[in-house]
Amino acid sequence: MRPPSPAVVRMRCGGSAVRAQNSMAEVKLVNVKKIYPFVSGEEKKSKKKKKGEEPAEEKKVNLQITDKGVVAVQEFNLDIADKEFIVLVGPSGCGKSTTLRMVAGLEEISEGELYIDGKLMNDVAPKDRDIAMVFQNYALYPHMTVYDNMAFSLKLKKTPKAEIDRKVREAAEILDITQYLNRKPKALSGGQRQRVAIGRAIVRNPKVFLMDEPLSNLDAKLRVTMRTEIRRIQQKLGITAIYVTHDQSEAMSISDEIIIMKKGVVAQMGSPKDIYYHPTDEFVADFIGEANFIKGTVKGMQGNDCVVTVEGREVTVETDTPRDAGAEGEIVLRPEAIRIAPEGLLPCTVELSCFMGSYQNYHVRLEDGTLVKITDSCPLNKRVFEVGERAAISFDKDCAHLL
Numbered sequence: 001m002r003p004p005s006p007a008v009v010r011m012r013c014g015g016s017a018v019r020a021q022n023s024m025a026e027v028k029l030v031n032v033k034k035i036y037p038f039v040s041g042e043e044k045k046s047k048k049k050k051k052g053e054e055p056a057e058e059k060k061v062n063l064q065i066t067d068k069g070v071v072a073v074q075e076f077n078l079d080i081a082d083k084e085f086i087v088l089v090g091p092s093g094c095g096k097s098t099t100l101r102m103v104a105g106l107e108e109i110s111e112g113e114l115y116i117d118g119k120l121m122n123d124v125a126p127k128d129r130d131i132a133m134v135f136q137n138y139a140l141y142p143h144m145t146v147y148d149n150m151a152f153s154l155k156l157k158k159t160p161k162a163e164i165d166r167k168v169r170e171a172a173e174i175l176d177i178t179q180y181l182n183r184k185p186k187a188l189s190g191g192q193r194q195r196v197a198i199g200r201a202i203v204r205n206p207k208v209f210l211m212d213e214p215l216s217n218l219d220a221k222l223r224v225t226m227r228t229e230i231r232r233i234q235q236k237l238g239i240t241a242i243y244v245t246h247d248q249s250e251a252m253s254i255s256d257e258i259i260i261m262k263k264g265v266v267a268q269m270g271s272p273k274d275i276y277y278h279p280t281d282e283f284v285a286d287f288i289g290e291a292n293f294i295k296g297t298v299k300g301m302q303g304n305d306c307v308v309t310v311e312g313r314e315v316t317v318e319t320d321t322p323r324d325a326g327a328e329g330e331i332v333l334r335p336e337a338i339r340i341a342p343e344g345l346l347p348c349t350v351e352l353s354c355f356m357g358s359y360q361n362y363h364v365r366l367e368d369g370t371l372v373k374i375t376d377s378c379p380l381n382k383r384v385f386e387v388g389e390r391a392a393i394s395f396d397k398d399c400a401h402l403l
Contacts, residue, residue: 025117025207025240027080027103032112034098034264037069064264072098074264076112080242085234087243089251090261091287096244097212099261103242104133104210116208132201133210136217138193140185140200146172147181150200164203171199174233191222198233209234209241215250223247227254248288252276260284276334278320278401285332285403292333292372293403294346298323306402311346311367317400330403335375337399340364340385344392348372350385360384364393 064071073095080086088096101107103114105126114121121129140149147168154164172178175195185193194214201209211230215223231254234241245251251258252272260267260275268280279285282293296308296315306319308331317331340348340362351371352363360379364372372393376382385391 025082026115027078027208027240027242028113028115029076029078029099029103030113030115032073032076032099032102032114033071033110034073034095034102034107035066035069035071035110072264073102076264076266078259078266078269080240082240083238085231085241085243085254085256086259087245087251087255087257088259088261089245089248089287090267092246094261095264096259096261100210100212100242100244103208104131105129106133130207131210132204132206132208133212134194134197134201134214136213136215138185138197138217140193140196142185145182145184146177146188146196146199149185149196150181150203153200153204167203167205168199171202174202174236175199175229190218191226194218194226195229198230202233202237207240209239211241211243213245214243215245215247223250230254252288258288260287277399278318279332279403280320282330282332282403285401290335290373292335292338292370294331294333294366294370294372295368296329296331296402298325298327298329298402300325305397308402313345315345315400316397317402318398319402323402332401332403333372333395334399335373336377337395338372338374339394340374340376340391341394342383342391344394346394347390347392350387350389350391353384353386355379355384364391366393 064074076095076099078086088099090096098107102109105121105124109122116129116131141152144152150168150171151164154167159167168181169178172181175198177192177195177199180188180192180196185196188196197214214230215226218226227250230243243251243254255272257269258272258275259269262283268275268284270278275284275288279288279291285291285293294310296310299307299309299314301307301322302316304318305316306323306329308315308317308329310331315331323329336359346366348364348366350362350364352361354361358377360376360382362374362376362385364374366372374393
């Protein structure tokens, strides 16, 4: 079933000469599929195993095997609005980079259709798609200066020298790398090199910006800085962007819409807030952020909310769909949404109590054996529970979601 089109987020961008008045940069993928056919003899070899040997199941965790070959992406449908920042996220082998490469034209689409601004792109060469791609390894020419790296694609198009100089310097000013234009890549830090790679894409004035894990080679602190910079640049220039990452925090912090992929299909799409608080299944809840799962039995509906019995006690939670009495379900609770006190909704025993500076980290065990993780913020003026103490947890219904 085709997922609904993501909400359109309109950016009020400041004017910039770098960003010419391109036509609307909308991207649409319709029933897109990528199948890697078996090479000669591979199918037979994959089925053959020694006597008494079990097949290697781990190779099929994120891939579907069919008679046609290995399905890396299946029935992928997506509408990306103009100026929207979309992030594809998921575990290794889920098909996110393959999807991005199909948009770029670096991978052939096995089935389905790709449109950019309403034009079918399946058979259009990558250089003619009016897209720019930023890779995780920067892909800079080591023998060229920063200026020449950024100007290279414009020189290939025989762009007038004055226009090249204007575009390069404007992009350098936006990225704060003007002082490095005469340096070579080896004289730059990782963050500076990534800015140059982004600048090389900006000067081309593309309709669509594609980024394949561009920050994975940077240290943790620099990644936080650079993802903020990328978001600022995208908003300033008003470029439609598709970004691939395996980092959930990165996906949450920079996107208008997140597409979570699993085994080549879309597991869920929506705004970061919607996905975080209203996951569709356990995989999504566990993949985006940290989550607790508490089993319960539905007692009945109370308006749009659901009354669930947990350890003989009734709790009220949110649900996306009505549930029948007696149905089993799991309540999803984020660690920061749970309160711990001497008395509360569900009794527990403290198994871990760890001071983390801005918060106290607890692991508690409910009476039915369920382990619950708690992030208790601002612990300075609060009672701290020690290991072995009896306590109880509570939570608000709008922070609890029933799967």
